[in-house]
Amino acid sequence: MIRPVPHVGAMAAYALADLGGEGTISLAQNESAFAASPAAIAAGRSAMADLPLYPDPEWPELRTAIADVHGLDPARVLCGAGSMELIGCLIRAYAGPGDRVLGTDYGYAFVSSAAAQVQADYVKAREIDLTVSVDDILAAIRPKTRIVFVCNPGNPTGTLIPNAEILRLRDGLPGDVLLVVDQAYAEFSDYANDPAEIFALAVRGDTVVMRTFSKAYGLAGARAGWGYFPPEIANEVRKLLNPNNISIASQTAAAAAMRDQDHMKDVVFRTAGIRGRFAEDCRALGLTVPESHTNFVLLRFASAEDAHRADAALRAENLLMRGMGGYRLADCLRATICETPVMDRCLAILKGVLK
The missing domain is CATH 3.40.640.10 (Type I PLP-dependent aspartate aminotransferase-like (Major domain))
Structure with missing residues (x-):
């Protein structure tokens, strides 16, 4: 058997985000919600x-x-x-x-x-x-x-x-x-x-x-x-x-x-607007959401079980956020900001789970 050098053989592969199946909308990769310039x-x-x-x-x-x-x-x-x-x-x-x-x-x-x-x-x-x-x-x-x-x-x-x-x-x-x-x-x-x-x-x-x-x-x-x-x-x-x-x-x-700095700044402005509204709506549901200075938000649930239930409910509707267990934040999901209709769908599902 051909073996790698020991330290490489002992390594785990870098964990990429789960992209889901066909038809899934990914909120897991922190990609831009809007097209390039x-x-x-x-x-x-x-x-x-x-x-x-x-x-x-x-x-x-x-x-x-x-x-x-x-x-x-x-x-x-x-x-x-x-x-x-x-x-x-x-x-x-x-x-x-x-x-x-x-x-x-x-x-x-x-x-x-x-x-x-x-x-x-x-x-x-x-x-x-x-x-x-x-x-x-x-x-x-x-x-x-x-x-x-x-x-x-x-x-x-x-x-x-x-x-x-x-x-x-x-x-x-x-x-x-x-x-x-x-x-x-x-x-x-x-x-x-x-x-x-x-x-x-x-x-x-x-x-x-x-x-x-x-x-x-x-x-x-x-x-x-x-x-x-x-x-x-x-x-x-x-x-x-x-x-x-x-x-x-x-x-x-x-x-x-x-x-094209004007285009980039417009993307940042639009993303921040959607992010702010989504974060406030999630806080109103009882979630803890740190103030974000990025194109995503971290959603902290009352327990890891709640986070897992939310993840399952989102996946059932072909929406995929990023689980944070690898960061020892099993009670969290990270949500990339997408266009408003996608974030509204996510919010409706979260409301159902958190009832």
Whole structure:
């Protein structure tokens, strides 16, 4: 029998969302409720004529668009096949057997899988009221801690800490610990937190900031993410990236989407409106719903049994939310915000269950 190396054989596969059967409407993937920018769709279609060619490994058009919109140095921007690729490469570059990668109670679960791939120990600092606690992260630092990952806004909680807390965290970390700020949902919270303050940390040489086109830009299928890196860290990560990692069509579509900020902001505005109404209606049913700064809400039921009954009732109507048992939140379901008619259907079912 051909066997894998022991640590890979002992790993569990990364758990993707259950997508249900044919005809199911998924509220489990945190995809956009609305289509991508028409300019992005048109640009992607036009780029299909170049498919006989390999994509440019320097992502020049995409890097320039990101830098122009955010006021950044394009040389510090790295692009990945979703931010997942960048996270995986960062961990492979800066952690190894016996090192510690520190996340938080409800941080992005893929970080744990990426740490296991290099035989590093993934450790979680406590969150308080489903919210990142800088004091608890700092208390969890040990001599073998190499990387700290913070999701802000958080997933699956949707909660947000102010930039001042991120800055306090960075100032409290040892200089040889890399801070990674995962901002996959930041477009939904940029109104509250000035993004320039966090991007400026990358200039210090000890912090990486991640973003993606999968959420507010409606390009999950394009697999395009990006990060702002100190040059020395970017050089090491580049060694591990697939040199042709983002297709020509995806690069072109993402660049056009980035330049169409009006469309992105309209998507964020419409999503937030539906999210706010749905969250308030759920609270009126007796559910606990933390204030969300993302394109989803976390619904906390009185018990795990209630959450399971709600999940079953939704599935019976071909509606699928994300169970949170893997995060030790068995009394919760996470609901991606969809268009209003879908959310109204979900609410009607929840009302029936909670009677």
